[in-house]
Amino acid sequence: xxxxxxxxxxxVNSTLLTINAGDYIFYTDWAWTSFxxxxxxxTLMLTVGACYYLTFTxxxxxxxxxxxxxxxxxxxAKGAWFALGYPYDFIVTPVWLPSAMxxxxxxxxxxxxxxxxxxxxxxxxxxxxxxxxxxxxxxxxDPLETAFKYPRPTLPPYMTPIEPQVGKFYNSPVALGxxxxxxxxxxxxxxxxxxxxxxxx
Numbered sequence: 001x002x003x004x005x006x007x008x009x010x011x012v013n014s015t016l017l018t019i020n021a022g023d024y025i026f027y028t029d030w031a032w033t034s035f036x037x038x039x040x041x042x043t044l045m046l047t048v049g050a051c052y053y054l055t056f057t058x059x060x061x062x063x064x065x066x067x068x069x070x071x072x073x074x075x076x077a078k079g080a081w082f083a084l085g086y087p088y089d090f091i092v093t094p095v096w097l098p099s100a101m102x103x104x105x106x107x108x109x110x111x112x113x114x115x116x117x118x119x120x121x122x123x124x125x126x127x128x129x130x131x132x133x134x135x136x137x138x139x140x141x142d143p144l145e146t147a148f149k150y151p152r153p154t155l156p157p158y159m160t161p162i163e164p165q166v167g168k169f170y171n172s173p174v175a176l177g178x179x180x181x182x183x184x185x186x187x188x189x190x191x192x193x194x195x196x197x198x199x200x201x
Contacts, residue, residue: 012073032173035137039130039177040184046070046096047125047185050103051117051192060108067100095132099125103189114193122189126181130174 049070050063071094102124103117110116 008069035133035173036130036177036180039133039173040181042096042133043099043126043129043177043181043185044188046099046129047103047122048188048192048195050100050125051121051189052195054103054107054117055114055193055196058112060104060112063100063103063107064097067094067096070096095129095136098132099129102128118186118189118193122186123182125189126183126185127178130177130181133177134174 046067050066053066054060054063056062103121106121106124107113107117110120
């Protein structure tokens with residue numbers, strides 16, 4: 001029971017850390033810079049939890065199930081925000097599911113090899129999620145229209161958008177997010193696998 005409770009806790013915290021991942025389109029000036037940061041954060045949260053769940057059960061397919069849990073939690077939370085008057089249409093796409101499927105595929109195709117899961121699965125998730133996240137960005141409402149329709153005048157000063165020095169972020173946010181995500185996701189995949197041995201004694 002404790003182990004399954006741990007899985008739920010990890011899923012809830014993953015969702016909390018990724019739940020604002022659609023807000024980067026609200027702040028138009030920061031869109032590309034935030035896109036990279038949010039893509040990486042989603043990649044890492046999905047990877048660590050899904051790898052933990054996958055190696056805990058040893059059943060290919062549970063990573064996708066974990067992503068489904070994150071998606072449902074996010075829809076519920078965004079639905080609550082919608083009830084409070086916030087726009088709901090700017091993140092409803094289940095961007096984690098296809099990346100989690102690749103994680104399952106890496107685990108299944110290598111006959112449940114943990115090292116292959118860490119290396120191949122981590123790279124696949126890291127490189128794929130920014131792509132799916134960009135599809136999510138393309139399908140949402142126009143950021144400027146959303147910003148004028150739902151003004152947020154009570155933002156604290158440190159959250160107030162300013163014109164950033166975008167540099168490389170502006171040129172290819174998907175490539176930058178995929179490159180950084182592919183490297184970091186391997187580390188978090190290893191952490192997810194290690195969590196199984198830390199909690200399962």
